[in-house]
Amino acid sequence: MASAREQSDVELLAATRELDGEAFGSFFRRHRGSVLAYLAGRTPSREVAADLTAETFAAALAAVRDESRALPGEPFAWLLTIARNKLIDSLRRGQVEQSARDQLGLSPLAIDDHDLERIDELIGQTDLASTIAAQLPAKQLEALSARVIDGRDYDEIAAALRCSQAVVRKRVSRALRTLRAALEAPP
Amino acid sequence: MTDFLDRLERQLVAAAAVPLAPPRPLARRARRLTPHRVRRSWLGRGALAGFVLAVVVVAATLQVVSGSGPRVLAATPPPLVYHVASPQSGRAVLLHLAAVAARQPVPSPPARGAYAYAKSAGWYLNIRVDGAASSSTIVATVTESWTRADGWARILKTRASTDGSRVTEPTGRPVVVDDFTVPAGGAHPDPLLHLSADPTVVAHQLNAGDPPKQTEPVENFLWLTDLSLRQPVPSNVESTILRVLARSPGLINSGTVVDRVGRPGVAVSLESAFSGLLTRYTLIFDPSTGGLLGEEETLIGKPRKLDVRTGAVLSYTDFLSSRYVGSSTTRP
Numbered sequence: 342m343a344s345a346r347e348q349s350d351v352e353l354l355a356a357t358r359e360l361d362g363e364a365f366g367s368f369f370r371r372h373r374g375s376v377l378a379y380l381a382g383r384t385p386s387r388e389v390a391a392d393l394t395a396e397t398f399a400a401a402l403a404a405v406r407d408e409s410r411a412l413p414g415e416p417f418a419w420l421l422t423i424a425r426n427k428l429i430d431s432l433r434r435g436q437v438e439q440s441a442r443d444q445l446g447l448s449p450l451a452i453d454d455h456d457l458e459r460i461d462e463l464i465g466q467t468d469l470a471s472t473i474a475a476q477l478p479a480k481q482l483e484a485l486s487a488r489v490i491d492g493r494d495y496d497e498i499a500a501a502l503r504c505s506q507a508v509v510r511k512r513v514s515r516a517l518r519t520l521r522a523a524l525e526a527p528p
Numbered sequence: 529m530t531d532f533l534d535r536l537e538r539q540l541v542a543a544a545a546v547p548l549a550p551p552r553p554l555a556r557r558a559r560r561l562t563p564h565r566v567r568r569s570w571l572g573r574g575a576l577a578g579f580v581l582a583v584v585v586v587a588a589t590l591q592v593v594s595g596s597g598p599r600v601l602a603a604t605p606p607p608l609v610y611h612v613a614s615p616q617s618g619r620a621v622l623l624h625l626a627a628v629a630a631r632q633p634v635p636s637p638p639a640r641g642a643y644a645y646a647k648s649a650g651w652y653l654n655i656r657v658d659g660a661a662s663s664s665t666i667v668a669t670v671t672e673s674w675t676r677a678d679g680w681a682r683i684l685k686t687r688a689s690t691d692g693s694r695v696t697e698p699t700g701r702p703v704v705v706d707d708f709t710v711p712a713g714g715a716h717p718d719p720l721l722h723l724s725a726d727p728t729v730v731a732h733q734l735n736a737g738d739p740p741k742q743t744e745p746v747e748n749f750l751w752l753t754d755l756s757l758r759q760p761v762p763s764n765v766e767s768t769i770l771r772v773l774a775r776s777p778g779l780i781n782s783g784t785v786v787d788r789v790g791r792p793g794v795a796v797s798l799e800s801a802f803s804g805l806l807t808r809y810t811l812i813f814d815p816s817t818g819g820l821l822g823e824e825e826t827l828i829g830k831p832r833k834l835d836v837r838t839g840a841v842l843s844y845t846d847f848l849s850s851r852y853v854g855s856s857t858t859r860p
Contacts, residue, residue, distance in 0.1 A: 357544050360544070360545055360546070361544070361545070362540075362541040362542060362543070362544035362545030363541060363545075364544070365540055365541060365544035366537050366540065366541040366544075369536075369537050369540055369541075370537065373533060373537075383710075385708055385710070391532060394536075395536050398536070398540055399540070399543075402540055402543060402544055406544070432681070432710060445543040446543065447539045447540075447543060448539075450532055450535050450536060450539070451532075452532050455531060456531045456532035456533075459531045459532070459533065460532070460533070463533070
């Protein structure tokens with residue numbers, strides 16, 4: 342059996358559905374820095390970012406545990422989408438909701454100065470752009486790099502990748518959609 | 529020494545290892561006070577000032593004897609009085625209001641760079657849960673927001689009394705509870721400033737999100753109130769939204785009412801226990817324009833561990849004004 346370090350996100354979430362709590366712990370450790378970094382750039386304080394992070398992972402866990410729902414095919418992008426929705430909800434209501442944590446029976450956690458230092462440290466260690474790029478499927482990243490970094494035309498990329506322009510456009514579009522969830526509108 | 533992230537991880541691991549428990553009996557929309565630095569409200573970074581107000585209000589709470597000891601009930605304001613004289617269904621009332629809204633002149637699109645200004649007065653129970661017990665305080669504020677199309681927003685909250693009037697300092701200036709800005713891209717709810725009058729698009733927006741956010745008809749009610757908290761809702765869009773809301777099962781014609789700032793209105797309600805507590809959600813509309821005037825949430829089920837009685841108002845919001853303005857300091 343593969344160790345948690347070797348397991349993919351999809352495998353970790355599948356194990357979580359089978360009540361493997363440690364699998365979700367691994368998923369949390371793998372992505373907590375990215376979620377914190379994403380939220381910290383869009384919230385007025387580290388405390389709110391931490392609160393939203395807790396609600397994001399709780400919502401993710403609740404969704405994974407809901408057997409009527411399919412597991413996400415791209416868990417990291419899915420997780421960032423949840424984070425973004427939680428962020429939007431909090432802006433609408435002026436308050437971080439706790440509905441997912443309530444659903445799971447999780448109590449609120451206090452945050453002190455030590456916690457904030459640790460959160461700052463973790464955010465500082467997280468290269469969100471690289472992390473996201475690493476999450477993109479290879480073909481999408483290849484198409485995106487050729488288009489955005491190298492500035493090549495779609496027909497040129499399509500010829501190099503031996504596929505149609507429409508396929509290239511779709512790969513770039515999907516990659517951008519994933520990136521946009523995390524990188525749009527930096528503060 | 530364990531830190532926040534370690535404790536959160538332990539919580540998640542433990543929760544992931546056991547079957548899901550039924551939802552805890554808490555009102556979803558009721559905000560609660562939490563320990564220092566736990567869940568500080570974005571609109572409540574002046575929480576100390578707000579808490580002083582809450583203490584003053586709680587000083588007027590009613591003590592009753594319940595069970596083995598005294599139980600303090602939160603002094604919630606009296607519910608609004610509704611008069612139901614028409615046999616119309618709630619659906620019919622909403623469709624009528626949609627028709628009224630459709631007859632209103634459609635405002636011009638906002639100028640480029642305009643700010644969506646919205647002002648509301650609200651009161652809600654701030655509920656703190658500590659194990660098996662809960663305690664509630666009352667928080668009343670006037671909220672003003674200025675939101676740009678790029679998602680930048682300024683939100684100003686000032687202290688109010690439970691009748692919605694502003695509490696002022698001896699100098700006559702409002703008591704600012706919070707005044708902060710959200711960076712561009714932050715306050716960007718999907719339809720913000722880009723509302724559609726197409727029922728199909730509106731229905732899609734209502735169900736957008738991953739995980740889907742609107743799983744109960746009452747969530748659609750709250751969607752309209754959330755929109756109205758942040759921006760003007762053009763009459764043609766309001767008409768469309770009302771037609772979409774009219775499809776909700778379980779609509780109740782709650783009759784006519786005079787809201788807390790003295791405006792006559794017609795009311796439509798939905799009852800739902802999606803928060804864990806059976807609650808009546810009532811929207812109040814201006815009968816002459818179809819515009820949303822207010823929202824009231826009333827507990828109609830057993831309060832369980834909440835320190836309120838059945839029939840208590842859990843929250844209300846009066847939508848006072850909304851316009852497009854030229855700057856983040858301009859008021860209509």
